[in-house]
């Protein structure tokens with residue numbers, strides 16, 4: 395019998411969970427547990443790390459997982475690497491639901507940087523108003539540029555390691571009108587974002603284009619080779635194909 399482990403934490407993972415539930419597929423949804431009140435899912439849900447590659451491999455065996463779908467955020471690189479290794483160790487078919495990276499359009503003023511440190515370096519030395527739209531992880535790297543006022547948009551309230559921070563508590567998806575108003579009301583001069591792709595967090599880039607604001611865009615971390623699907627529908631086709639091949 396098919397039993398899918400769906401590694402979540404993205405809008406696309408939630409869409410896949412809905413589809414799996416609607417089709418009555420055996421599946422369990424997994425959250426890292428980063429937010430206080432994660433979006434509830436229409437599938438049995440577990441929360442928390444597995445304990446590295448060994449822990450994930452053990453979970454796969456103990457729970458008779460037949461397929462793993464990695465629908466984590468493109469910057470959740472550790473989880474994705476662990477999934478590749480644990481699936482290889484246990485011989486479990488793996489597919490990643492990966493959204494294409496955002497591409498610049500006419501009117502965009504993007505500076506591409508390789509990582510968080512590159513984003514810090516790319517900020518000016520003169521005081522600026524920065525929309526630091528990278529979530530709550532990696533904020534401490536920006537403490538080396540304390541001269542800037544940072545606008546942060548976070549899912550949960552909590553302390554941040556930046557002296558001049560204004561925190562907005564909100565959960566995506568976001569829209570262009572709202573993001574433009576947010577940037578204008580804080581007189582934003584620079585945006586720092588991860589090249590996450592997808593639709594839920596794209597509004598800030600459109601808003602930046604409309605407002606002629608520069609964006610410092612952090613490239614995705616490199617991941618090992620793995621099978622990739624670009625949509626929920628492609629994952630479903632893969633699952634059906636796997637079932638036919640295995641005779642389950």
Ligand code: NAP
Pocket residue numbers: 401402403404424425426427428441442443444445446447449450465466467469470471472473474476528529531588
């Ligand atoms: P990460 O750095 O790749 O993962 C660190 C550890 O967190 C993993 O080794 C694993 O712990 C645990 N983990 C991560 N995702 C998990 C999941 N879906 N289920 C169970 N354990 C998980 O991940 P991250 O960047 O902290 O992201 C954590 C979660 O937030 C992911 O679900 C991701 O989709 C979501 N998210 C991340 C970002 C981002 O910018 N990074 C943005 C939006 C949403 P063990 O080693 O103990 O198994």
